[in-house]
Amino acid sequence: MGGAAALPLGESRTNSSGRVLLTADDMRRALARIAHEVLERNQGSRQLVVVGIQTRGVHIARRLADNIERIEGWRPEAGALDPRLYRDDPESAARHPVRPTQLPKSIEGRPVILVDDVLFTGRTIRAAMDALLDFGRASRIQLAVLVDRGHRELPIRPDYVGKNVPTAHDERVQVRLNEVDGEDSVALVRVSPERAEQEART
Numbered sequence: 001m002g003g004a005a006a007l008p009l010g011e012s013r014t015n016s017s018g019r020v021l022l023t024a025d026d027m028r029r030a031l032a033r034i035a036h037e038v039l040e041r042n043q044g045s046r047q048l049v050v051v052g053i054q055t056r057g058v059h060i061a062r063r064l065a066d067n068i069e070r071i072e073g074w075r076p077e078a079g080a081l082d083p084r085l086y087r088d089d090p091e092s093a094a095r096h097p098v099r100p101t102q103l104p105k106s107i108e109g110r111p112v113i114l115v116d117d118v119l120f121t122g123r124t125i126r127a128a129m130d131a132l133l134d135f136g137r138a139s140r141i142q143l144a145v146l147v148d149r150g151h152r153e154l155p156i157r158p159d160y161v162g163k164n165v166p167t168a169h170d171e172r173v174q175v176r177l178n179e180v181d182g183e184d185s186v187a188l189v190r191v192s193p194e195r196a197e198q199e200a201r202t
Contacts (some may be wrong), residue, residue, distance in 0.1 A: 018189035
């Protein structure tokens with residue numbers, strides 16, 4: 001790897017994409033910390049299921065499972081969930097293609113860690129919890145997010161957070177992952193008022 005040295009977690013710099021919130025090293029450290037917190041809170045339960053919300057949440061969930069495997073020597077079952085059809089605004093599903101939902105055979109009675117890249121209004125998370133109920137009643141559902149940007153519309157709070165980032169409505173948290181974008185970074189970028197309004201509904 002080359003380029004500038006990693007910034008201390010919590011500091012930021014700017015590049016052509018906006019203000020950098022997390023570098024690749026910051027993301028790696030944040031997910032390692034979350035893995036330790038998940039194991040501590042769940043007492044190392046081998047019943048853990050890690051479920052990522054499509055799309056970037058799925059890749060973050062797999063990385064979280066990788067970290068748990070490195071720490072404990074066993075890998076939790078992981079899955080993918082697209083909750084768009086469970087949202088209270090059906091037009092959201094119409095704007096984007098619905099992606100596959102693939103869950104372990106049973107989540108009944110098991111602790112589920114729901115994983116997403118950015119927590120914003122909370123509407124997607126509520127839909128995801130409704131969707132999970134169709135696959136079984138988990139013993140508990142916990143939420144892990146890489147970035148919490150605030151502006152909640154629903155009383156939803158994450159259990160595990162990589163970074164809290166206060167944002168304005170005309171700012172967007174842009175998460176780039178190596179699996180999708182060819183690099184790891186999180187940046188804060190300005191968007192048009194129209195785009196901000198649209199994203200507030202997603």
